[in-house]
Amino acid sequence: xxxxxxxxxxxxxxxxxxxxxxxxxxxxxxxxxxxxxxxxxxxxxxxxxxxxxxxxxxxxxxxxxxxxxxxxxxxxxxxxxxxxxxxxxxxxxxxxxxxxxxxxxxxxxxxxxxxxxxxxxxxxxxxxxxxxxxxxxxxxxxxxxxxxxxxxxxxxxxxxxxxxxxxxxxxxxxxxxxxxxxxxxxxxxxxxxxxx
Numbered sequence: 001x002x003x004x005x006x007x008x009x010x011x012x013x014x015x016x017x018x019x020x021x022x023x024x025x026x027x028x029x030x031x032x033x034x035x036x037x038x039x040x041x042x043x044x045x046x047x048x049x050x051x052x053x054x055x056x057x058x059x060x061x062x063x064x065x066x067x068x069x070x071x072x073x074x075x076x077x078x079x080x081x082x083x084x085x086x087x088x089x090x091x092x093x094x095x096x097x098x099x100x101x102x103x104x105x106x107x108x109x110x111x112x113x114x115x116x117x118x119x120x121x122x123x124x125x126x127x128x129x130x131x132x133x134x135x136x137x138x139x140x141x142x143x144x145x146x147x148x149x150x151x152x153x154x155x156x157x158x159x160x161x162x163x164x165x166x167x168x169x170x171x172x173x174x175x176x177x178x179x180x181x182x183x184x185x186x187x188x189x190x191x192x193x194x195x196x
Contacts, residue, residue, distance in 0.1 A: 090147045093158070098147050104155055104186050108177040109142050111188045112159040115175060116140040126182050126189040141165050143172045153181040 086102040110122040118134040125131075143160035150156070157179075160172040179186050 090145055090157075092147050098150065100147065100150070100155070101186075104179060105145065105157075107179060107186055107188065108155075108157040108159060109145070111177045111179075112142065112157075112161050112175045113140055116161060116163050124185060124187045126180065126187040129187075129189055129191070131190060138164055139166070148176065155179050155186075 087099045088102045088105045089097050090100050090105065091097055107124060114120045114123055114131075116136065116138050117140065118136040118138075120131045120133055123131075141162045143162055145160070146158040148156040148158050155178075157177045159175045159177055161175055162168075162171065163173055164171075178189070180189055181187075
């Protein structure tokens, strides 16, 4: 009698609960979703440029958890092409190197710095465009420069500026600078950069 009771107990322990038929299909469906997600994560490129974006609250604080080590472009990578025009090699966000006239890079750097110094004397403007000088007393520095887009009549740079190196040399702020070609000269048009 005890042996019969023991085998009934084992049978109950080994017995699986009855599940609805759709449960099997749900398991297969979830397995396929997980497999596809893993496959997509393996295929997609994971290298992305890490650039620090600073909010207005971070700009006014002296401490930041984000760190950025600037790599100044001044004098690095400048060469001269066959026409005698000085050129500079700039990286895109995708990691490609593009050769650009140094005068365009210098103009974009001057615009980026002028946004923080308030002094616009070194910036070439388009026809009927200007900005009044309003010095802030800041002494910002240029960090990394990237090219966002380049055509025969427009070029866009992403320039990281260290707004106040004396108080926070690790905080980089992104600036998008658009330059246009007018009458054979590269100029900054404040209206084309509105909201950036």
